[in-house]
Amino acid sequence: MKAFSVLSRLGLASIFSSFVVSSQVQDASSTSSDTTAGSVFITPAxxxxxxxxxxxxxxxxxxxxxxxxxxxxxxxxxxxSNHMAGALILLVYPSASGNNVTLSPRLGSGHTEPVYTPDIKIEALSGTGLNNDTYTFNGRCSSCRSWLDGSGKIDVKSTTQNMLYATGEDDNNLKSDSFEAPLKMHYNYGTFTMDMVHATGPAGVPIIDTAEDSKLVATVQGLSKEGKKDVKAMMHAIIMVLTFVGLYPFGVFVLRLGSWVRWHGINQAFAFVLTIIGSSLGFSISGTYNRSKKFNTAHQVIGILIFIFIFAQFAIGFLNHRKFKQTQQKTKMAPIHVWMGRVIIIMGVINGFLGFPLAQSSQFNYVLAGLVLFIFPGMLLILVVKRFLQKRWEKRKNQPNGYDLEPWLQTNNQAGNGSAQEIPGQNASIPGMASYAPYQANGMKTVDLGPPQNTREYV
Incomplete structure (x- = not known):
C-alpha cells in the first residue's frame, strides 16, 4: 500500500487553525483551564x-x-475496547460528492463488519470537510460515554483506556452519504491506550499537531498490523473464475476436440471439487459483511442455484456414461447433461460479473471480461478450424484420383455399368472358363479342346 502521511500532506499546524472550535492553541503537555485538553493518537502508517x-x-x-x-x-x-466485539466504532469516509465527510457510528460484534446504530448522536462542528487533500471531521457526541445499556463504555477516569483503530485500502471506491455504506475489510489495524485524565479539561475540539515530527500525546501504541487482505474473498474469486471460465469450458473443449471422454470426466470431476470449495468460502464470507448476511443478493441467489445444479449435473453425467458403456447407444440423459452444462457455465460467468461489485471491487470485472473474450473465442476458433480440416481431409480421401491401375478391384457400380466383373487377363472375345466342360473323373469322355494354344496376355 502506498504510504499516505497525514502529517506530510497537512504541513504546518497553522494551516488547520480554522478547523477548530477553540480559539486557543493547545500545549501538548498542558491541560490547564485556559486551553482545550486532548489526547492525540496517530497511526504508525x-x-x-x-x-x-x-x-x-x-x-x-x-x-x-x-x-x-x-x-x-x-x-x-x-x-x-481493544476488540471489535462491543466497541463503539466511529467510522469516517468521503461523502458522495467527495468534498465532505460522512461519520457513521457503528457497533462491533466480532470479526465482522460493524453495524450502524442510530442511537449514537453525533453533531458535526465547524471545520468539518475537505481541505488540502485531507478529510477532517470535528464532532461532539452526547452518547459516546456509554452504549448498549451500559455494557459498553469508556472510563473517563482511566489513564489506560483501551481503544482500537482501522483504515481501509488505498482507493477512492467508497464515497457515500449513507450511514450504512458497505465496507471492504480493513487494510491496517491495531490497538492503543489513551489517557482519559490527560484529555479532561475545558470543552472544545482538540488540536492535532500536524508537524512532521509530531508525536503521540497521552496515548500508547499497542498492536499494529499492516497490509491485511481478505484472503477468503480472494480465494473465492480466484477459484470460481478458474472453474467457470477455465476448467468447465475446457472439459467441453477436450470432448469436442478429440472425443477424450476419460479426460473430460477427470477435468469435470476436478472442477466439481473446486466448485464445492469455492462455494464454501463464499458462504463463509457472506456472514462477514452486512450487505451479504441475509443471502438475498443476486450474486448469492444465483450462486446457490449453481451449487445445486452442479450436483445434478455431475450425477447425470456419471449415470449417462455408465449407461453408454453398457449399451454403446446414446441415452436420453445425454442432451440433458449437455444443455445443463452450458447453462451452468453461462450462469457462472454472469455471476462472476455480479460478484465483484458486491465485494466492492468492480474494477476486476475488466479482468474477467478480458479472460472471457480471450478464452471462449479461442476455444471456439480451434474447434472451427478442426472441423474445417476434418471435412477437407474426408473430402480428399473419398475423391477419385485419376487413372486406376487396378480396375478389377472396382465394384460393379464403380466400373460404370451393371455387367459382371471381368477376370484379370481375360479378353472379352474369348469365352469364359465356365463355357468349357470340366474333366470327367468317372471315365466319361472328355470334351476335345483342340490343339494347344500359345499363351498370350490380353490387356
Missing part, C-alpha cells in the same frame, strides 16, 4: 489521526477530531 477531549463541565459529552488523507477509503476508531 500515518494514515489516520484522532484526538479526544473530555469536557470537565459535562457528564455526557465528548469532543473529537478525525484527520484522514484523501487516498484512504475509510478510517475508524473503536472506543472502549
Amino acid at each position: 500515518k494514515d489516520l489521526a484522532f484526538a479526544l477531549n473530555v469536557p470537565d463541565n459535562s457528564t455526557t459529552d465528548i469532543y473529537f477530531s478525525f484527520m484522514m488523507p484523501t487516498g484512504i477509503s475509510w478510517g475508524a476508531i473503536g472506543l472502549g
